[in-house]
Amino acid sequence: MANIDLKVNGKSHTVDVDSDCPVLYVLRDNLELNNPRFGCGLAQCGACTVILDGDAVRSCVLPVSSVAGKEVTTLDGLGGGEKLHPVQQAFIDEQVFQCGYCLNGWVMSAKALLDKNPHPTDVDMEKAFRGLICRCGSHVGIYRAVRRAAGMKESV
Amino acid sequence: MASVEKILSRRTFLRNTGGLVIGFGLADVSVLPRMIAQAVTPSGKVVTGNPVPDALTSWLHIEPSGIIRIFTGKTEIGMGVETALMQIVGEELDVALDQVVFVMGDTSKTPDQGGVGGSSSLAMGADPLRNAAAAARSLLLDMASQRLGVPVDQLEVSGGVVHVKGAPSQHVSYGELTKDVPLQGSLVVTGAGSAMSIKGRGKPKAVSSYKLVGQPVPRIDLPLKIAGKWEYVVDVRVPGMLHGRVIRPASVGANLLSIDDAPARSIRGYVKTVVINNFVGVVAENEWAAIKAMRAIKVNWSEPQQLFPEQAKIYDYMRQATPKASMEFLKVGNFEAGMQSATKKVEATYEFPFQSHGTMGPGCAVADVQPDGVTTVWCGTQKPHAMQIGIADLLKVARDKVRVIWTEDSGSYGRAGFEDAAGDAILLSRAVGKPVRVQWMRADMTRWGSKGPAVMVDMTAGLDQQGKVTAFRFTSRAFSGVETNFLPVMAGNFLGSQLAGIPNTNVRDEYAAWGHETAAYPFPNVIANGHVVAALYPNASPLRTTHLRDPEGPAATYATESFIDEMAAAAGMDPIAFRLSNLEDARTKAVIRAAAEKFGWDPRTSPKKKVANPEVVKGRGIAIGDRGGTRVATIVEVEVARKTGAVRVSRIVCAHDCGLIVNPSSLKGTIEANLIQSTSRSLMEEVMFDRNNVTSVDWLSYPVLRAANLPDKVEVVLLNHPEFPSTGAGEPSSRPMVAAICNAIFDATGARVRQGPFTPVRVKAAMASS
Numbered sequence: 001m002a003n004i005d006l007k008v009n010g011k012s013h014t015v016d017v018d019s020d021c022p023v024l025y026v027l028r029d030n031l032e033l034n035n036p037r038f039g040c041g042l043a044q045c046g047a048c049t050v051i052l053d054g055d056a057v058r059s060c061v062l063p064v065s066s067v068a069g070k071e072v073t074t075l076d077g078l079g080g081g082e083k084l085h086p087v088q089q090a091f092i093d094e095q096v097f098q099c100g101y102c103l104n105g106w107v108m109s110a111k112a113l114l115d116k117n118p119h120p121t122d123v124d125m126e127k128a129f130r131g132l133i134c135r136c137g138s139h140v141g142i143y144r145a146v147r148r149a150a151g152m153k154e155s156v
Numbered sequence: 157m158a159s160v161e162k163i164l165s166r167r168t169f170l171r172n173t174g175g176l177v178i179g180f181g182l183a184d185v186s187v188l189p190r191m192i193a194q195a196v197t198p199s200g201k202v203v204t205g206n207p208v209p210d211a212l213t214s215w216l217h218i219e220p221s222g223i224i225r226i227f228t229g230k231t232e233i234g235m236g237v238e239t240a241l242m243q244i245v246g247e248e249l250d251v252a253l254d255q256v257v258f259v260m261g262d263t264s265k266t267p268d269q270g271g272v273g274g275s276s277s278l279a280m281g282a283d284p285l286r287n288a289a290a291a292a293r294s295l296l297l298d299m300a301s302q303r304l305g306v307p308v309d310q311l312e313v314s315g316g317v318v319h320v321k322g323a324p325s326q327h328v329s330y331g332e333l334t335k336d337v338p339l340q341g342s343l344v345v346t347g348a349g350s351a352m353s354i355k356g357r358g359k360p361k362a363v364s365s366y367k368l369v370g371q372p373v374p375r376i377d378l379p380l381k382i383a384g385k386w387e388y389v390v391d392v393r394v395p396g397m398l399h400g401r402v403i404r405p406a407s408v409g410a411n412l413l414s415i416d417d418a419p420a421r422s423i424r425g426y427v428k429t430v431v432i433n434n435f436v437g438v439v440a441e442n443e444w445a446a447i448k449a450m451r452a453i454k455v456n457w458s459e460p461q462q463l464f465p466e467q468a469k470i471y472d473y474m475r476q477a478t479p480k481a482s483m484e485f486l487k488v489g490n491f492e493a494g495m496q497s498a499t500k501k502v503e504a505t506y507e508f509p510f511q512s513h514g515t516m517g518p519g520c521a522v523a524d525v526q527p528d529g530v531t532t533v534w535c536g537t538q539k540p541h542a543m544q545i546g547i548a549d550l551l552k553v554a555r556d557k558v559r560v561i562w563t564e565d566s567g568s569y570g571r572a573g574f575e576d577a578a579g580d581a582i583l584l585s586r587a588v589g590k591p592v593r594v595q596w597m598r599a600d601m602t603r604w605g606s607k608g609p610a611v612m613v614d615m616t617a618g619l620d621q622q623g624k625v626t627a628f629r630f631t632s633r634a635f636s637g638v639e640t641n642f643l644p645v646m647a648g649n650f651l652g653s654q655l656a657g658i659p660n661t662n663v664r665d666e667y668a669a670w671g672h673e674t675a676a677y678p679f680p681n682v683i684a685n686g687h688v689v690a691a692l693y694p695n696a697s698p699l700r701t702t703h704l705r706d707p708e709g710p711a712a713t714y715a716t717e718s719f720i721d722e723m724a725a726a727a728g729m730d731p732i733a734f735r736l737s738n739l740e741d742a743r744t745k746a747v748i749r750a751a752a753e754k755f756g757w758d759p760r761t762s763p764k765k766k767v768a769n770p771e772v773v774k775g776r777g778i779a780i781g782d783r784g785g786t787r788v789a790t791i792v793e794v795e796v797a798r799k800t801g802a803v804r805v806s807r808i809v810c811a812h813d814c815g816l817i818v819n820p821s822s823l824k825g826t827i828e829a830n831l832i833q834s835t836s837r838s839l840m841e842e843v844m845f846d847r848n849n850v851t852s853v854d855w856l857s858y859p860v861l862r863a864a865n866l867p868d869k870v871e872v873v874l875l876n877h878p879e880f881p882s883t884g885a886g887e888p889s890s891r892p893m894v895a896a897i898c899n900a901i902f903d904a905t906g907a908r909v910r911q912g913p914f915t916p917v918r919v920k921a922a923m924a925s926s
Contacts, residue, residue: 018424021444029399029442034391035384039516040598041447044855047516076384084383091382095374095821098829099234100381101388101516101566129863133855135516136234136567137832139863140870141825155868 004068008033009077019065024048026064027074035075035104036060039133046105046132050074056105056112058131075104078111087111090149091142098136105132110146120146121156205556206541209267209354212295212341215288222316222331224249224256226289229269229541230281231261234567235829235886236375236822237277243818244282247368248289248360249296250313251330253376261540261562270350271539273570273642273703275784275884278818282882284354291341294358299333363816363878370878372821377564389563389574390520390595392534397522398427399443400584400594401450402652403436404604407460407848408693412436414456420449429453430587434696435655437584439592447597460848463693467845471507471612471911474633479687485630486671486684494627494681498618502726504719506615507911508711508894510635510843511608512858513704517566518596519577519605525585529553535578536565542643543575547582550647550658569833570703571642573605579650599853604651607843608704609635611668613715618681623727625738628679630670632686632712637666639691640702654696668708670716676782677720677738698850699843706887709783710834710894714912717779717895721762721902730759731778731899741782743813743877747789748780750811750873755791762899763906772797774806775904781891785883786814790831790892792867794900801920803901804865805835810889811873815880827872827889834893836861842913 006013008031015030022041027033027050036059039047043058050059051073079085084092087110097103106129113120113128120128125146134142147155207214207227217225226245232238242256249256259265269281293313300318301308310321319327343354363369380386405412417429420438425445430437436455440446465473495501521535529551537543540562548555565574577594585592596604611634618627640649641662647653648660667686670676692699724734732752739745751757755776764775772795781788793807808831817823840859844852852858894912901919902908907926909918 018444018448025442025444029444032393034387037388037390037517038595039518040855042598042854044598045516074384078384088382088384092374092379095378095825097234097378097381098236098826099516099564099567100378100386103381104384107382126863126866133516133860133862135514135569135833135860137829137834137836137861138825139832139861139866140828143866 002065004064006064006067006072007070008072009074009081015064017064019063021064023050023059023062023064023067023072027059033074033076037101037104039102043131044133045102046109047102049105049108051108051112054112054115056109075107078108085111087114087149091145094141094145094148096141096145097138102132102134106134106142110149114146114150119150119152206263207265207267209284209345209352210343212288212291212339212343212356214267215284216292216339218330218334218339220331220335222255222329224251224316224330225259226256226285227259227266228281228285229261229266229271230277231272231538231540231562232377232564233272233538235826236819237272238377239373239375239822240278240818241282241285242376243368243371243373244286245289247366248286249293249316251316253368253373255316263541263544263558263560268349268541269352271537271542273538274350275786275886275888276350277884277886278882279784279884280350284352286360287354287356288343290358290360291343291356292339295339295341296330296333299337300328303328303333369818370816372819375822388517389522389534389536389565390517392522392563392593394522394524394591397591397593398439398441398588399446400437400439400581400592401446401597402580402594402600403438403450403453403455404600405434405655405696406457408463408697409461410457412455413458416454419452419454423448423452428588430584432583432656435583435652437580439584439588443595462847464699464845464847465692466847470610474610474612474689477689479633480636480690481665481688482685483667484683484685485667485669486682488679489681491627491629491681491683495618497620498626499621500619500726502617502619502719502723504615504722504908504910505612506715506718507612508610508714509912510610510699510701511704511837511841512602512843512852513569513572513605514602514858514860515566515568515572518598518601519573520565520593520595521574521578521581522591522593523578523581523585524591525551525582527589529557531558531582532561533559533578533582534561534563536563536568536574537578537644538568538571539643542645543578546644546646546649547578549645550579550582550650550653551586569705570608570707571606571640573601573651575644575649576605576651579652583652583656602858603850603853604698606640606700606702609637609701609708611708611711613668613712615715615719617719617723619723619727623729625679625723627681628677629682630684630716632668632670633689634668634686634708634711635691635701636688637701637703637707638662638664639700642703651696660695666707668712670712678740679738699845705833706783706890709781709887709891710837713779713781713891714894714898717892718898718908721777721899722908725762728761731762732757733759735778735780741787744780744782744787746875747787747811747813748778750875751778751789751791751809754811754871754873755809757791762903764903771799773904775900775902777896777899777901777903779892779895779899781888783884783888783891786812786885786888788812788888788892790889790896792896792900794897794904796901796904796919798905798923801916801918801923803839803897803914803919805839805867805897807869808835808867809871809873811875812885812889813875813877814883814885814888816878816882817874817876818882820874823874823885824872826885828870830887830889831870831893832861834890835867835897838894838897838912839865839914
């Protein structure tokens with residue numbers, strides 16, 4: 001057990017948890033932040049995705065000790081808490097997803113991708129989304145939403 | 157740009173939110189999960205019983221604000237049915253969508269409508285809601301007539317306000333009308349469960365007058381989900397709630413010999429190890445402690461017994477096994493005589509494997525079993541009312557002591573195992589006397605979740621010299637579609653209870669059938685029959701089978717629609733021309749033509765003639781399906797790498813006729829997702845197992861389609877038929893995909909792949925032998 005300082009969605013927290021506890025459970029159980037969700041615990045699906053210092057990462061395999069002092073953003077903190085992030089708006093406008101359980105991975109990875117590459121090709125998207133699963137099969141809409149968020153009409 | 161606040165303000169009107177429902181006398185514990193404990197403890201009084209379907213108040217309640225609460229036993233499993241049902245209710249009442257709030261799948265607050273399944277939520281489940289709304293409107297207009305002093309036929313309604321035609325200043329709202337006199341009425345109920353129909357005063361509107369039904373309104377749930385403000389069952393938190401994890405046997409049929417939980421006891425937060433026969437679980441104060449304890453406990457299981465056949469020989473096993481049950485589905489004319497008049501005989505066997513629901517979220521549920529047996533369960537089951545009965549049976553308490561509060565989970569696509577997670581939570585909560593949340597680990601779902609059954613079908617047909625079909629035979633062998641009853645109405649339905657020693661007492665069987673629903677060609681001299689293969693192991697088997705999206709449909713249609721293609725090739729005909737010449741149903745022909753037109757189908761025989769010897773060959777294939785009246789035609793284009801056998805689906809066109817379209821936008825989203833998911837099932841999904849266990853345990857050992865495998869183009873053609881009632885859309889477009897891809901591979905390569913999924917190894921082997 002250790003006291004670990006975390007910064008999540010701009011707020012500072014000190015949590016008393018095992019240092020090997022994955023960030024996922026700290027966010028969910030200690031901070032009651034629902035958005036990263038458990039999908040596999042193996043970094044194979046992306047349901048637990050958070051953004052850590054600009055990168056979309058899998059919180060289910062990331063020990064909490066490794067994020068001490070770093071900036072963690074969850075889906076509901078993406079727009080700064082008050083506004084929706086434009087990427088979120090694009091997904092809403094395109095009416096993407098069926099159940100939506102996986103969407104942390106897709107929306108957060110799309111955001112991280114577009115921050116670094118504002119006009120991604122389909123190949124860029126494929127690379128960025130390689131580690132993600134959408135069991136329902138909402139991929140077609142996901143790609144439409146990313147293109148919309150990037151202001152692109154056609155796939156390139 | 158919508159602000160989060162604006163989206164959140166909509167939350168007041170959404171499902172599972174809001175305050176107490178006046179007139180029900182029930183604490184609205186579905187409201188906010190965190191409030192639940194206050195509602196059920198310490199008095200121990202939990203809302204029990206089930207609303208009666210013959211009272212209007214069981215279906216509909218108008219709040220003074222004008223908000224209309226609708227209570228339905230249907231649930232939302234991710235396809236947008238809630239929004240569609242809201243449109244139907246809003247249409248009848250002439251209210252805006254933001255005036256309608258749904259309460260779904262709570263056994264204490266919603267009538268039993270059989271849960272969701274069989275793509276029937278709109279086809280059948282909408283009927284009671286439509287009629288309750290029509291009855292309410294009729295009563296409300298009478299009340300308004302009295303209040304305003306004008307006859308009903310001089311009134312009109314807009315946005316929940318009744319006003320006098322031509323004198324809009326004379327008005328009264330639904331909320332005002334029912335402020336002092338709650339809306340009450342009795343209804344005539346016929347049928348039960350998903351087939352329940354009700355009638356009251358007031359006829360539903362004519363379809364021709366619809367304004368809201370048929371509109372592409374945005375789904376009610378998506379903005380909140382995408383904003384990160386949605387609560388799924390995994391997010392339910394009850395004060396005092398503990399966390400549970402389960403430990404399953406090391407092999408099928410293994411018995412627990414001994415257990416050493418000493419290493420777990422020293423983990424901070426450890427609460428208790430629970431052992432009931434072969435059921436092993438551990439409870440802790442937080443999730444990480446529960447996971448660590450689960451990993452620390454050492455369990456000694458009995459030696460593996462090799463109770464499963466070798467996977468490589470599973471279809472031999474199925475063919476040789478004495479059927480548990482057999483049935484004739486269809487018989488027309490005389491098959492043998494028809495074969496005698498044939499000049500050409502076509503024969504083939506198609507095989508399709510066990511598949512996993514592999515839900516995005518492994519099973520999760522929260523159970524609060526109180527010492528007097530009063531029990532509340534939060535679960536994403538498709539069948540909350542059935543599960544209420546099964547839990548009562550498990551706990552040996554009266555049904556009305558149990559409340560199941562359906563709470564959305566990840567897409568279940570059948571009886572995936574959420575019910576089993578609930579069973580685990582119940583056993584653990586009972587053992588510790590506190591509410592327990594169980595979430596399975598990935599392997600608990602992929603290895604131990606129930607499976608869609610393996611299916612094999614023998615096909616035989618005769619053709620005459622003109623290419624006309626003279627005889628047609630379909631013979632299926634499959635594990636039952638309901639080894640685990642999709643209705644969890646018995647204690648033995650749950651995996652945990654089977655491990656705890658309660659046997660599965662389900663006696664029903666379900667076949668891989670043809671002739672009832674699959675597009676039935678009106679051939680002469682047909683015989684279709686099927687056999688059910690007995691379960692490989694009777695209880696707590698990781699290969700126990702149950703409903704997976706469009707149960708047995710994709711497999712049976714793989715056989716029939718690929719075989720139709722073989723017949724077309726044998727007859728020397730274009731696959732579409734052959735189908736059209738053998739079909740009578742105008743709507744089926746219409747979807748075929750619509751898909752062909754969109755695709756730009758060039759009529760010719762398959763396989764495509766080779767013009768060179770390229771590394772990648774392209775082909776196209778069609779298959780059709782009819783499920784519950786919904787007609788689907790799917791055309792796919794594939795690219796096959798000849799060296800490796802790797803198949804890529806590059807384009808999909810699907811034409812879809814489900815009668816009256818309620819919401820074309822959400823319908824299109826659901827069809828697109830069906831097409832992608834069924835492409836995944838066709839190309840790569842196969843539960844792997846050895847003699848002692850399922851060896852598919854995660855997303856590497858049970859791969860599904862990812863971004864790298866996406867088609868370049870997916871096009872959906874919606875054929876709207878307002879003159880026909882809405883049939884379903886949750887499953888039908890999953891049905892033809894396996895066959896369509898098989899047919900496209902044949903067109904590209906000349907190789908017929910008669911065993912799915914179409915992995916490179918199988919495709920390569922088929923090419924080598926063709």
